[in-house]
Amino acid sequence: MGRWEPNARGRLEQAALDLYSEHGFEQTTAAQIAERAGLTERTFFRHYADKREVLFGGAHALEQAFVETLADTPAAAAPIDAMASTLETVAAFFLERHEFAQQRQAVIMANAELRERELIKLASLSTALADTLRRRGVKDPAASLTAEAGIAVFKVGFERWVADSGQRTLADYLRESLDELKAVTSGE
Amino acid sequence: MGRWEPNARGRLEQAALDLYSEHGFEQTTAAQIAERAGLTERTFFRHYADKREVLFGGAHALEQAFVETLADTPAAAAPIDAMASTLETVAAFFLERHEFAQQRQAVIMANAELRERELIKLASLSTALADTLRRRGVKDPAASLTAEAGIAVFKVGFERWVADSGQRTLADYLRESLDELKAVTSGE
Incomplete structure (x- = not known):
């Protein structure tokens, strides 16, 4: 099981926004968001169902x-x-x-x-x-x-x-x- | 080319509504709507892009x-x-x-x-x-x-x-x- 990730949601949210702003929403993947936030893709999906929900969390x-x-x-x-x-x-x-x-x-x-x-x-x-x-x-x-x-x-x-x-x-x-x-x- | 179909749009619209009411929107196909209206599927697509647009025509x-x-x-x-x-x-x-x-x-x-x-x-x-x-x-x-x-x-x-x-x-x-x-x- 994953260790505790301090403010994972907030970090994913900011990383997602930055990537969506830089490359567009369609062009960004959950894996890229997790990487930018310094977290694993698995952590991403523990917090959000998909990349759209990051914006509506x-x-x-x-x-x-x-x-x-x-x-x-x-x-x-x-x-x-x-x-x-x-x-x-x-x-x-x-x-x-x-x-x-x-x-x-x-x-x-x-x-x-x-x-x-x-x-x-x-x-x-x-x-x-x-x-x-x-x-x-x-x-x-x-x-x-x-x-x-x-x-x-x-x-x-x-x-x-x-x-x-x-x-x-x-x-x-x-x-x-x-x-x-x-x-x-x-x-x- | 198709012959003129009197009030094809209105007939398709009513047939679609009846079928959506009877069987649900998901379960109904464009072919069924055309058949119920006594028209061809080709006529359906001359008037509507898809079955959803019948409701928003x-x-x-x-x-x-x-x-x-x-x-x-x-x-x-x-x-x-x-x-x-x-x-x-x-x-x-x-x-x-x-x-x-x-x-x-x-x-x-x-x-x-x-x-x-x-x-x-x-x-x-x-x-x-x-x-x-x-x-x-x-x-x-x-x-x-x-x-x-x-x-x-x-x-x-x-x-x-x-x-x-x-x-x-x-x-x-x-x-x-x-x-x-x-x-x-x-x-x-």
Whole structure:
């Protein structure tokens, strides 16, 4: 059995991103990623099912953070306010991750299969948020629409944050996007 | 060269939906669809690249209808009002299509690959709507967020319309969803 590899996941993730950026996602193999990270291919497959999943290894944790934070907001909060405070909390996970997020986004945007996987991630997140709102007693279609609104704000705010220089935090962009969504839906 | 086949696309589409509903999408072949429609396999491939595209043959026309309608709304209209009137117009394409839409939705929901294709269709539509709004002079993030809001309303309203008995029109559901989105974002 393998010895303990300090931060193997993080090393594999960074090595994969670097190789995808340098040579393209299609041209990179799991063996090359493991080699760049100074680990064995076997270690790679202990952590990730395939080279695509290296880019989506955080998706489950992100969804869990969203759902748990939303579930824990005070019951009296209006759904959109519960969503706003959830976005604020989740944004903290991306502190110090701007460069990483930029690199990841560039790799994903360059590949149709990865863009699809990213869409699926967001759709799954939307479904999970709507379910959480229903468990808080929010009726449909309000639950589905609040979840979709939250995802729209996250998607647009995230893209703008990634495209920017990283001076402002993701939380700033999410707040701004939510304010803008409120403004556009009220016809301003 | 083949003789003219009256309404070959429509016949293939209905035959495909019936077979997907009866036996599942995976278990159905293009040859079986053609046979059920009383057409040759060669005719099938003249109209559709593969059996998946039979379910998405209307996607391009739908996107075109969305974009052209949005582009034609009066320039003075607030973006969200332009989107509301676009949704209203596009909904008319689905009159007399409730049963078809129900059958199609059931097939799509039963298959992960088809659900992904549907997500891609909506994401492409959102991008096209945001581009159209930008050409109308709407700035970002308002353009992206109005487009995302329109797609959220379309998605949620469409799902509710399909799940219902068909007494009310899609336009009714889209109007209701947009009103509800306005209500939730204003914190009601």
